[in-house]
Amino acid sequence: MEIIHHGAVNGVTGSCHQLIIDRQNSLLVDCGLFQGAETSGRDENELLSIEFDISTVKALLVTHCHIDHVGRIPYILAAGFDGPIIATEATAALLPMVIEDALKVGVTRNRSIIEACLKRLNHQLVAVPYKQWRNVSLSGNTKTKVKFQPAGHILGSAYIEVDVQLESQPSKRIVFSGDLGATYSPLLAAPKSPYKADVVVLESTYGDKNHQSRRDRVKSLERVLTKAVSDNGVVIIPAFSIGRTQELLYELEHIVSYSANEKLNEIEVIVDSPMAAKFTAYYQQFQSLWDAEAKRRIKQGRHPLNFDSLYTVDSHQEHLQTIDYLAKRDKPAIVIAASGMCSGGRVVNYLKRFLDKPSSDVLFVGYQAQGTLGRDIQKYGSRGGYVFIEGEKHYVKAGVHTISGYSAHADQNNLVNFVKRIRHQPQKVVLVHGDDEAKTILKEKIEAVGITATIGV
Structure with missing residues (x-):
């Protein structure tokens, strides 16, 4: 063999x-x-x-x-x-x-x-x-x-x-x-x-x-979100439709429901990915595969993948309207959009609009392979540099964060x-x-x- x-x-x-x-x-x-x-x-x-x-x-x-x-x-x-x-x-x-x-x-x-x-x-x-x-x-x-x-x-x-x-x-x-x-x-x-x-x-x-402990990564996530609500910025989280998105929703439900920061309790969470919405429905269908902690939350009457401040964007027209809506208003929001390495998908349009805004934040929660836009933002954003998106130069003025524990x-x-x-x-x-x-x-x-x-x- x-x-x-x-x-x-x-x-x-x-x-x-x-x-x-x-x-x-x-x-x-x-x-x-x-x-x-x-x-x-x-x-x-x-x-x-x-x-x-x-x-x-x-x-x-x-x-x-x-x-x-x-x-x-x-x-x-x-x-x-x-x-x-x-x-x-x-x-x-x-x-x-x-x-x-x-x-x-x-x-x-x-x-x-x-x-x-x-x-x-x-x-x-x-x-x-x-x-x-x-x-x-x-x-x-x-x-x-x-x-x-x-x-x-x-x-x-x-x-x-x-x-x-x-x-x-x-x-x-x-x-x-x-x-x-x-x-x-x-x-x-x-x-x-x-x-x-x-x-x-x-x-x-x-x-x-080695990753951060779960307690540390939840604290890191809450710190990024606290900064976002303080300057009414948009937090962009590139995430794969299967797995990472659902884990994030699970943690965000706890933060927005139980944080001592009242502004966090009101923050909108937007999932801009029809695929992610479909996969989230399958996660709910296969609850028998969830771990003991997640099953306990369900028994407590909580809905960790479908809470009140969660919004899902479906059509491409809604996607474009959401970007314009976020750019014009003066309220914070969290956007989870595919793809996880920024190599395509709807997250690219968010990056083109918000990457040069100091009030914005880009939060990476998964591995960024060499040669992807995500890896470039990680590498050059920390230096106040720039990246090319679809052939155009974009300066990285947004905050760039990586929480490895959510891998x-x-x-x-x-x-x-x-x-x-x-x-x-x-x-x-x-x-x-x-x-x-x-x-x-x-x-x-x-x-x-x-x-x-x-x-x-």
């Missing part, structure tokens, strides 16, 4: 890992888009096309439905893949929406093409519950089963255990982490380590950093503990999905607890 990485090996996007079981059989884990600097200097066809042999791929296993993990699914379908696409029940519910949006934004608005792709997807999509083994049909006498375990990253996210029984050989257990959630994140429970593994393919996004990714301690707490420890950990420095530092930390680690190539 061997593992070939078709993405997320020299960076954090384009996740796609192929487990070669034997000459006749392989499994694919995720099939995501490349983003940011990882697209630089590369032809679009090269980034999107499926250039590896899929003739032996018996199933595509999906860890979760962020676009950097699923965005190339239409292309593998076009390349002729007709096997099962296996995902958790919540991911299977969300995935068609994500793929439809990706097709509209990056490929075509031709409805017949979109419908044809979604029809294929739904035909091949297999929804499975957490924590149950499922056999995967292979050629020959080799046997393989897979199990999806809660990863705590976003709704439906999973790490995947793959158990391979080669003929007349002991079985091997390979674990693909996908993206692991951070400990003490709101809404979803943190992942628990598997009982055993021979090999772990582990993400390393924050392999070189949906596990930090260094979480990642090391995930491996360390595997009862029957792996022979090897393969590090993927991280910048070079993050992988190098995490490798040292894992080896310091006596486990061999390598960097995926």
Whole structure:
């Protein structure tokens, strides 16, 4: 057996890992888009096309439905893949929406093409519950089963255990982490380590950093909001529609409801993303997956994802009207808009209008990949510099803040503990999905607890 990485090996996007079981059989884990600097200097066809042999791929296993993990699914379908696409029940519910949006934004608005792709997807999509083994049909006498375990990253996210029984050989257990959630994140429970593994393919996004504690990050969030209400500014929070937006709403409900600052109690929270609104509805539908704290809030009669001062912007016309409305009035507001790395979407229009206003604030709550507008604002905003948005120079006069604790990714301690707490420890950990420095530092930390680690190539 061997593992070939078709993405997320020299960076954090384009996740796609192929487990070669034997000459006749392989499994694919995720099939995501490349983003940011990882697209630089590369032809679009090269980034999107499926250039590896899929003739032996018996199933595509999906860890979760962020676009950097699923965005190339239409292309593998076009390349002729007709096997099962296996995902958790919540991911299977969300995935068609994500793929439809990706097709509209990056490929075509031709409805017949979109419908044809979604029809294929739904035909091949297999929804499975957490924590149950499922056999995967292979050629020959080799046997393989897979199990999806809660990863705590976003709704439906999973790490995947793959158990391979080669003929007349002991079985091997390979674990693909996908993206692991951070400990003490709101809404979803943190992942628990598997009982055993021979090999772990582990993400390393924050392999070189540890997040703030949840208490500290709530205080940081409240400080930014207090500054905003003091000068009636607009707080722009770029956030992915799935995961980060819902976690923020959960925390904001508590702040606006219970803060001692009366102006914070009145602040409007605007979610300018139809996708985010749809995903929030699914979060409410799948409340059985929430953690104990979130379930307690529901029992108390609170509505952490649908509170009184929350407004949702739907149409593009409403979006433009909201920007004009915020620019003309003298009241503070919080705007959550996609995309999370400012690489497109409605947040770009907010940045164009408010980035040069000292009363405004831009709050980053997630990882900003190299080559994205978000990373540029983080880097140059702190120096009073400027960034280019759609070819135009914009000076960064707004306050720029980063609260790492709201990342949906596990930090260094979480990642090391995930491996360390595997009862029957792996022979090897393969590090993927991280910048070079993050992988190098995490490798040292894992080896310091006596486990061999390598960097995926």
